[in-house]
Amino acid sequence: MEASSVSPEGPGATGIQRFREYANANPAQVFLTVMGVIAFALLIGYGLHDFAQRSVNGIVTGSYFALGAIGLTLVYGILRLTNFAHGDMLTLGAYIALFFNVTVGVPFIVAMVAGILLTAAFGVLTELTLWKPMRKRKAGTLQLVLMTIGLAFVIRNMVQLFAGAGQQRLDINTTDTIQFLDLTIGRTQLIVVIIALVVLSAVAWMLRHTSIGRQMRALADNFDLAETTGIDTNRIVIFTWILSAGLAGLAGVLVVASIGSLNPNTGFTLLLPLFAAVVLGGIGNAYGALAGAMVIGLAQEWSTLPFEPQWKTAVSFLVLIIVLIFRPQGIFGTERTL
Amino acid sequence: MSDAATAPAPSSPAPSGAEPILEIESVYKAFGGIHAVSGAGFSIPEGSITALIGPNGAGKTTLFNIVTGFYKPDSGSIRYQGESIYGRRPDVIARRGMVRTFQITKALAAMPVIDNMTLAAARQPGENLLRLIARPRLNHRSEAEVTERALELLATFNLDKKANDYAGTLSGGQRKLLELARALMVQPRLVLLDEPMAGINPTLGRRLLEHMHELRENDGVTFLFVEHDMEVVMNHADEVVVMANGSVVVKGPPEVVRSDERVIDAYLGGGGDRNEPGPEAKLRAAKEERAAASEEPEPPAPDPAEPA
Amino acid sequence: MNSAAASLIGVLPDNLLLGIETDFLTQWQFWISVGILAGIYGIFTLGLQLNVGYTGILNFGQAGFQALGAYAAVIFVVELGINFYIALPLSIIVTIIAGILIGLPSLRLRADYFAIATIAFSEVIRITIQNARDLTGGNQGTISLELDNGIFFNESWLKVSSWMSENLFDPIGLSGSEYLGLPLLVVVWGFLALGAFVLSRLVRSPWGRVLRAVREDEDAARALGKNAFSYKLQSLAIAASLGAVSGWFLVLQQGSVSQEAFEPIWTFIGYAVLVLGGLASFSGVLFGSFIFWAVYEGMRAMDLPLTSDKDAALRFVLVGVILIALMALRPQGVLGKKEEMVLGE
Numbered sequence: 002m003e004a005s006s007v008s009p010e011g012p013g014a015t016g017i018q019r020f021r022e023y024a025n026a027n028p029a030q031v032f033l034t035v036m037g038v039i040a041f042a043l044l045i046g047y048g049l050h051d052f053a054q055r056s057v058n059g060i061v062t063g064s065y066f067a068l069g070a071i072g073l074t075l076v077y078g079i080l081r082l083t084n085f086a087h088g089d090m091l092t093l094g095a096y097i098a099l100f101f102n103v104t105v106g107v108p109f110i111v112a113m114v115a116g117i118l119l120t121a122a123f124g125v126l127t128e129l130t131l132w133k134p135m136r137k138r139k140a141g142t143l144q145l146v147l148m149t150i151g152l153a154f155v156i157r158n159m160v161q162l163f164a165g166a167g168q169q170r171l172d173i174n175t176t177d178t179i180q181f182l183d184l185t186i187g188r189t190q191l192i193v194v195i196i197a198l199v200v201l202s203a204v205a206w207m208l209r210h211t212s213i214g215r216q217m218r219a220l221a222d223n224f225d226l227a228e229t230t231g232i233d234t235n236r237i238v239i240f241t242w243i244l245s246a247g248l249a250g251l252a253g254v255l256v257v258a259s260i261g262s263l264n265p266n267t268g269f270t271l272l273l274p275l276f277a278a279v280v281l282g283g284i285g286n287a288y289g290a291l292a293g294a295m296v297i298g299l300a301q302e303w304s305t306l307p308f309e310p311q312w313k314t315a316v317s318f319l320v321l322i323i324v325l326i327f328r329p330q331g332i333f334g335t336e337r338t339l
Numbered sequence: 340m341s342d343a344a345t346a347p348a349p350s351s352p353a354p355s356g357a358e359p360i361l362e363i364e365s366v367y368k369a370f371g372g373i374h375a376v377s378g379a380g381f382s383i384p385e386g387s388i389t390a391l392i393g394p395n396g397a398g399k400t401t402l403f404n405i406v407t408g409f410y411k412p413d414s415g416s417i418r419y420q421g422e423s424i425y426g427r428r429p430d431v432i433a434r435r436g437m438v439r440t441f442q443i444t445k446a447l448a449a450m451p452v453i454d455n456m457t458l459a460a461a462r463q464p465g466e467n468l469l470r471l472i473a474r475p476r477l478n479h480r481s482e483a484e485v486t487e488r489a490l491e492l493l494a495t496f497n498l499d500k501k502a503n504d505y506a507g508t509l510s511g512g513q514r515k516l517l518e519l520a521r522a523l524m525v526q527p528r529l530v531l532l533d534e535p536m537a538g539i540n541p542t543l544g545r546r547l548l549e550h551m552h553e554l555r556e557n558d559g560v561t562f563l564f565v566e567h568d569m570e571v572v573m574n575h576a577d578e579v580v581v582m583a584n585g586s587v588v589v590k591g592p593p594e595v596v597r598s599d600e601r602v603i604d605a606y607l608g609g610g611g612d613r614n615e616p617g618p619e620a621k622l623r624a625a626k627e628e629r630a631a632a633s634e635e636p637e638p639p640a641p642d643p644a645e646p647a
Numbered sequence: 648m649n650s651a652a653a654s655l656i657g658v659l660p661d662n663l664l665l666g667i668e669t670d671f672l673t674q675w676q677f678w679i680s681v682g683i684l685a686g687i688y689g690i691f692t693l694g695l696q697l698n699v700g701y702t703g704i705l706n707f708g709q710a711g712f713q714a715l716g717a718y719a720a721v722i723f724v725v726e727l728g729i730n731f732y733i734a735l736p737l738s739i740i741v742t743i744i745a746g747i748l749i750g751l752p753s754l755r756l757r758a759d760y761f762a763i764a765t766i767a768f769s770e771v772i773r774i775t776i777q778n779a780r781d782l783t784g785g786n787q788g789t790i791s792l793e794l795d796n797g798i799f800f801n802e803s804w805l806k807v808s809s810w811m812s813e814n815l816f817d818p819i820g821l822s823g824s825e826y827l828g829l830p831l832l833v834v835v836w837g838f839l840a841l842g843a844f845v846l847s848r849l850v851r852s853p854w855g856r857v858l859r860a861v862r863e864d865e866d867a868a869r870a871l872g873k874n875a876f877s878y879k880l881q882s883l884a885i886a887a888s889l890g891a892v893s894g895w896f897l898v899l900q901q902g903s904v905s906q907e908a909f910e911p912i913w914t915f916i917g918y919a920v921l922v923l924g925g926l927a928s929f930s931g932v933l934f935g936s937f938i939f940w941a942v943y944e945g946m947r948a949m950d951l952p953l954t955s956d957k958d959a960a961l962r963f964v965l966v967g968v969i970l971i972a973l974m975a976l977r978p979q980g981v982l983g984k985k986e987e988m989v990l991g992e
Contacts (some may be wrong), residue, residue, distance in 0.1 A: 083763075131975070140974075140978075147974045151919075151968070151970030153967070154963050158967065159960075159964055162957050165957060265960075273767060273770060280760070311778050314770075314774065315774045318767040318771050329760060428874075429870060430871075445864050454859075457856065466856075466857055471849075
């Protein structure tokens with residue numbers, strides 16, 4: 002457009018300004034470059050083995066982060082709801098699986114499926130009893146945020162009421178490890194990564210290539226407009242909750258499987274890293290959430306090289322803060338699309 | 340509508356001063372791929388009344404937003420009272436004496452009418468936290484003076500009886516008048532009105548136009564307004580600026596412009612965006628609809644504990 | 648308890664609720680304790696009210712400000728040997744600076760992002776406290792109020808407290824261990840009342856008018872020449888200082904300070920108090936805080952047949968249900984004004 006050559010009044014374009022323009026237009030490249038530089042520095046500083054090992058851990062973390070982040074971003078993208086209860090849906094899924102696996106005694110896979118299905122059902126329940134009526138009443142941000150916080154309290158503490166506050170373990174093998182290329186990964190953790198990647202690919206494919214995926218994207222783009230074009234919004238919204246809550250349940254189970262134990266606060270402590278992933282990737286953007294989650298997972302694990310492990314969680318908060326300060330729409334966010 | 344519109348305008352004095360109060364040149368603004376404003380430019384002499392017209396999507400409101408600092412243009416120059424205001428914040432521009440009203444009225448419904456008015460007064464010592472605490476008597480004096488001025492202004496728009504009601508209880512037309520009265524409290528030099536006549540009855544509309552002319556005569560206030568009502572435009576504007584496709588097509592006195600072929604083309608030949616209404620327009624339409632739906636006046640529950 | 652009240656209560660059964668111990672309801676100890684907590688979190692929530700009810704910003708970092716106020720005050724006195732009465736205002740300055748630093752990059756974000764950003768900042772503060780052993784001393788961010796050099800954080804306070812006991816409460820017959828918390832109760836509520844009074848005057852002033860305009864529609868305020876950002880920042884800074892004050896009193900009440908007291912859940916509880924009392928009402932904050940803590944502590948004292956972690960869980964389930972119910976059914980809260988309700992887009 003002709004205008005770009007007309008300089009605005011005021012100081013002429015300097016080097017910094019030109020860099021800013023470039024960064025604004027190509028955020029992904031800039032970000033990946035920065036990340037690459039950091040990775041390279043860590044590699045040189047700590048050696049290939051340590052760096053690679055941490056990266057493996059980071060991928061494990063990133064996989065279950067991704068499952069949680071996609072659900073969070075889907076619900077935001079389609080319903081404009083910032084769901085502070087999402088972390089506790091992970092907890093719910095995990096405890097349901099725990100119940101079936103340890104108390105009832107079924108094999109882990111069955112327990113996992115139970116966790117997914119029942120959490121998905123719970124998500125639909127919240128839609129029917131809470132979110133739909135509030136949407137009808139055009140509730141404002143404060144109301145919705147506080148309701149999700151209240152819901153988070155209820156889920157977390159109901160779990161604690163029944164299961165107690167102590168750490169609990171699944172009845173699965175968490176000590177077997179697999180070695181390849183001089184790197185270690187837990188056998189269960191490897192399974193976690195595989196399951197996550199399979200599910201994530203399926204979700205990504207669904208969004209892009211199926212009719213329901215297209216309809217979801219239309220709703221995310223412009224809810225009211227999509228309604229007028231004959232899309233059955235109720236059906237899509239319900240499906241969104243099934244997907245979001247189901248993925249959260251799965252993520253919760255995988256978290257427990259990979260860490261080994263859990264307590265009622267596990268999900269909530271994951272909420273902020275999940276927000277970090279979602280915001281980093283661009284809220285409402287499913288692929289962004291995936292990428293963001295991997296980045297956060299890797300960043301957390303890499304940070305254990307220079308810093309002590311108890312600062313791990315602070316890393317995701319810092320990333321979140323930095324993204325919010327410099328590019329709140331996230332790396333991949335420009336418009337709100339799935 | 341025709342009542343107010345066809346009342347003859349009082350004869351306008353020749354605009355004073357050599358410097359135009361507002362000069363816009365080669366302004367460009369694009370959203371995503373859509374060029375909302377492409378190369379718009381015109382200037383307005385001080386003390387004049389100018390109408391900005393054009394089909395929907397021509398970029399008029401976008402231009403307003405740019406001039407008042409709510410959008411930053413991609414390029415171009417905007418000079419107010421001889422100084423560049425390119426990239427300045429909207430509150431800074433307003434403090435320099437340029438105020439605007441909004442297409443979808445922004446009457447502050449959760450505040451009483453009188454608060455809406457007193458809010459607008461400029462340079463109140465009580466608005467500064469430190470001065471408020473350190474010099475309470477100064478604040479009292481300023482409040483008294485500002486309140487008196489506000490009530491007078493409300494009276495000219497027949498809203499003084501409503502001074503203590505929450506602005507949310509006013510009808511749509513009353514809220515429009517409140518927004519205008521509030522803008523005038525700032526004692527501005529340049530007033531930009533976005534569709535001032537839309538949704539108000541003829542009597543009130545006439546009062547609004549009378550007031551506009553009075554302010555121009557007595558205080559030399561400049562007006563720029565977007566309007567769709569052609570009778571109003573023809574009878575009350577000194578100059579008319581016609582926009583289409585994001586740029587200025589014609590500028591001149593009403594009689595000249597009304598018969599200019601390019602203007603007729605612009606309106607008939609799709610002078611809006613080349614394609615049919617784009618997402619921004621659709622979004623605006625949806626928002627407008629929602630806002631219009633919520634403009635129903637709601638009576639508040641009387642609260643005896645709340646002082647006037 | 649005076650004899651008339653005591654005899655009346657003596658008539659009532661010990662177990663008011665189906666065999667659950669309710670004796671505590673008649674004890675001064677209980678009500679003083681409730682009162683102190685209600686007062687502390689009342690001050691905490693005054694800041695939230697200013698932010699949410701009058702400025703329209705969703706500050707979810709208040710627990711972080713409380714932590715800063717508490718730790719700064721204790722560190723100043725105990726590790727730097729600064730006079731108690733100077734350390735307190737100093738800690739407010741520290742917290743205000745933090746509030747400004749946090750607000751500068753975050754306040755331009757939209758409401759829910761600002762909420763997330765403030766939680767993130769608050770957690771960074773808490774985690775730093777938890778892990779910076781050399782600064783905050785002790786295990787996992789717990790500071791005892793005395794260090795080897797024999798300086799007590801609350802030494803000066805204890806002097807005031809005993810003066811008050813001797814000269815104000817003993818003469819009217821309120822002496823003895825049940826009334827030990829009375830001085831703190833009086834001072835906390837004194838601050839709370841003062842704070843509520845000052846704030847309610849402030850929001851009626853021209854300054855408060857701009858704030859309320861910003862609450863409803865920032866662009867309208869800007870179009871009238873008001874620097875909306877600056878007002879939001881001032882609101883946040885004031886809330887931060889109130890958080891800091893509530894931090895000191897928390898330290899005095901607990902007798903020690905530990906990072907667990909500053910987890911985000913306490914900010915959420917502040918919001919529960921806020922919406923219970925009602926938005927845009929400072930007196931509502933006092934009311935809401937008292938009701939909340941009476942019920943909360945009451946449930947704790949009731950000695951229900953549950954283990955302590957499940958007992959706590961039950962209480963929090965109740966908090967969650969109240970939050971949901973209020974937001975769904977009566978968002979303006981008990982004492983809030985419906986017309987002043989600007990719930991945001």
